Amino acid sequence: MTISSFRQTDRLSKSVQNIKPSGIRRFFDMASTMENVISLGVGEPDFVTPWNVREASIASMERGYTSYTSNAGVFELREEIARYLDDRFSTPYDPEKEIIVTVGASEAIDITMRATINPGEEVVIIEPGFVAYAPIVSLAGGVPVSIGTKKENGFKLTKEELEAAITPNTKAVMLCFPNNPTGAVMTKDELLPIAEVIQKHNLLVISDEIYAELSYDNEHYSFPRLPNMRDRTILISGFSKAFAMTGWRLGFVCAPSDISSAMLKIHQYTMMCASSLAQYGALEALQNGREEVERMVTSYRQRRNFIVKAFSEIGMSCHVPGGAFYAFPSIEKTGMDSEKFAEELLKEEQVAVVPGNVFGEGGDGHIRCSYATSMDSLQTAIERMGRFLEKHS
Amino acid sequence: MENKKLEVLRLLEENGRMDVSTIAKMVDEKEKKVQSMIDELEEENIIVSYAAVVDWSKVNEREGVTAMIDVKVTPQRGVGFDEVAERIYRFPEVKALYLVSGAYDLSVVIDGNTMSEIANFVSEKLSALDSVISTTTHFRLKTYKHDGVVFGDEDDDDKRIVVAP
Ligand SMILES: Cc1ncc(COP(=O)(O)O)c(C=O)c1O
Numbered sequence: 001m002t003i004s005s006f007r008q009t010d011r012l013s014k015s016v017q018n019i020k021p022s023g024i025r026r027f028f029d030m031a032s033t034m035e036n037v038i039s040l041g042v043g044e045p046d047f048v049t050p051w052n053v054r055e056a057s058i059a060s061m062e063r064g065y066t067s068y069t070s071n072a073g074v075f076e077l078r079e080e081i082a083r084y085l086d087d088r089f090s091t092p093y094d095p096e097k098e099i100i101v102t103v104g105a106s107e108a109i110d111i112t113m114r115a116t117i118n119p120g121e122e123v124v125i126i127e128p129g130f131v132a133y134a135p136i137v138s139l140a141g142g143v144p145v146s147i148g149t150k151k152e153n154g155f156k157l158t159k160e161e162l163e164a165a166i167t168p169n170t171k172a173v174m175l176c177f178p179n180n181p182t183g184a185v186m187t188k189d190e191l192l193p194i195a196e197v198i199q200k201h202n203l204l205v206i207s208d209e210i211y212a213e214l215s216y217d218n219e220h221y222s223f224p225r226l227p228n229m230r231d232r233t234i235l236i237s238g239f240s241k242a243f244a245m246t247g248w249r250l251g252f253v254c255a256p257s258d259i260s261s262a263m264l265k266i267h268q269y270t271m272m273c274a275s276s277l278a279q280y281g282a283l284e285a286l287q288n289g290r291e292e293v294e295r296m297v298t299s300y301r302q303r304r305n306f307i308v309k310a311f312s313e314i315g316m317s318c319h320v321p322g323g324a325f326y327a328f329p330s331i332e333k334t335g336m337d338s339e340k341f342a343e344e345l346l347k348e349e350q351v352a353v354v355p356g357n358v359f360g361e362g363g364d365g366h367i368r369c370s371y372a373t374s375m376d377s378l379q380t381a382i383e384r385m386g387r388f389l390e391k392h393s
Numbered sequence: 394m395e396n397k398k399l400e401v402l403r404l405l406e407e408n409g410r411m412d413v414s415t416i417a418k419m420v421d422e423k424e425k426k427v428q429s430m431i432d433e434l435e436e437e438n439i440i441v442s443y444a445a446v447v448d449w450s451k452v453n454e455r456e457g458v459t460a461m462i463d464v465k466v467t468p469q470r471g472v473g474f475d476e477v478a479e480r481i482y483r484f485p486e487v488k489a490l491y492l493v494s495g496a497y498d499l500s501v502v503i504d505g506n507t508m509s510e511i512a513n514f515v516s517e518k519l520s521a522l523d524s525v526i527s528t529t530t531h532f533r534l535k536t537y538k539h540d541g542v543v544f545g546d547e548d549d550d551d552k553r554i555v556v557a558p
Binding site: 022024027028031032037039041042043044046130131132180298302303305306309310352354373375379 | 400404408411415418419420421551553554555556557558
């Protein structure tokens with residue numbers, strides 16, 4: 001049988017056919033054909049990776065460290081990750097048995113789902129949220145169940161919302177604070193009732209804390225620190241955001257050893273190991289990168305303060321995002337849905353933002369504006385958005 | 394110094410033209426308060442002046458030269474290096490003057506129109522000072538980075554894609 005004799009749909013797996021194309025992609029295509037666009041649509045730092053990190057990676061190549069590393073990652077790097085997590089977030093993990101260095105937090109999310117979810121089991125996902133969670137759950141055979149967090153609650157998860165989403169099929173809850181796209185953070189006191197529900201229903205927690213360093217008002221409180229949570233939590237993080245290393249594709253996942261050894265099986269057959277040069281760069285980032293991280297965090301904090309105040313001056317209501325580098329203002333008073341707002345804003349004023357609906361339930365009526373861009377661009381963007389709002393309200 | 398004032402100072406050090414209303418938003422403080430912090434910083438001479446960082450190599454009309462001169466001096470009783478330093482920095486062609494540790498004592502940065510003008514300054518003015526023992530003149534050939542700013546046409550375009558998750 002030749003390939004052309006397949007019916008079109010037979011060529012592709014059912015699971016991939018069921019995945020909707022990303023709404024972000026459509027905006028990317030639109031924005032990239034236009035000139036003079038100021039983009040608040042980029043979900044990554046505007047800093048280039050600090051030079052010492054780039055230099056260390058170059059040096060690793062010069063010295064010939066170009067072979068496979070151990071599956072779970074260069075041991076020295078895992079030790080350094082363990083030390084870092086303990087120092088910064090008081091979450092100690094065993095570098096030998098509980099930490100895997102992955103190809104971005106993205107791979108970490110994937111192998112976590114594949115290692116823990118059986119066909120038909122439900123994973124609760126907090127939305128508005130990172131666009132990859134639901135598709136990854138589906139690809140692993142699981143069923144994503146969304147909770148739409150509310151603006152009134154500052155897009156934090158409440159215990160009632162969580163209770164209502166849980167069924168006998170629920171296996172795990174995917175959390176992400178500081179959140180992409182809302183910037184919401186949750187304190188220890190706010191997380192405690194969530195942990196109680198999780199304990200009561202005997203669930204796993206997958207906590208994506210990739211934005212932990214970018215917490216502006218309070219110290220980040222890591223989920224596995226909560227009473228009785230460490231043994232049921234899979235902690236995901238990475239170098240992309242805090243260390244400005246998105247293109248390096250390097251993250252890590254920490255979990256109790258039974259879960260990590262299961263994940264390691266998938267990782268070793270699909271990835272073998274993360275890129276060696278990225279790992280040597282990351283080692284330098286952890287050993288000597290503190291000052292640069294702090295410099296970048298200060299700069300994000302200042303820009304967050306700026307954009308929230310500037311939004312309120314042009315009459316756009318915006319809760320104060322406690323972390324990450326996104327503001328998530330409401331555009332409800334324009335009467336437009338977020339897709340239309342973003343499209344018109346791009347066409348009329350050449351400002352690219354991401355419509356809130358692409359981040360799932362509860363996202364419509366908002367737009368995600370990344371403030372990881374220069375102050376000059378932010379100021380121009382605000383001017384243009386002010387003009388746009390005046391015209392449309 | 395109070396944290397916010399330090400933050401204001403750092404912002405201005407990076408961009409002396411940033412306006413008060415922007416700074417106020419960034420540091421989450423009232424404009425009036427920020428203005429008075431800046432006034433204080435100026436009065437206390439912590440902010441000494443505001444100036445542009447200029448890459449003169451791109452200006453055809455100016456063919457000037459800059460030299461860094463290492464100067465060894467005998468310190469004077471009672472006043473140490475300060476008196477001779479003052480005698481040197483008062484010359485308008487002296488752009489900068491530092492007391493340094495190491496093999497020599499003073500580091501003088503000087504601007505001139507030509508190399509011979511600088512040579513003249515060194516032989517006629519600098520070396521003529523009683524306490525100056527020796528000088529070593531280095532002419533600056535090219536500026537790569539100055540005051541934290543990279544010169545030349547570094548490719549610092551935003552290399553990110555326009556919209557990303
Ligand atoms: C919440 C969240 N998790 C994970 C990722 C993916 O990160 P990585 O670059 O480490 O794969 C992103 C990137 O945008 C994100 O926003």
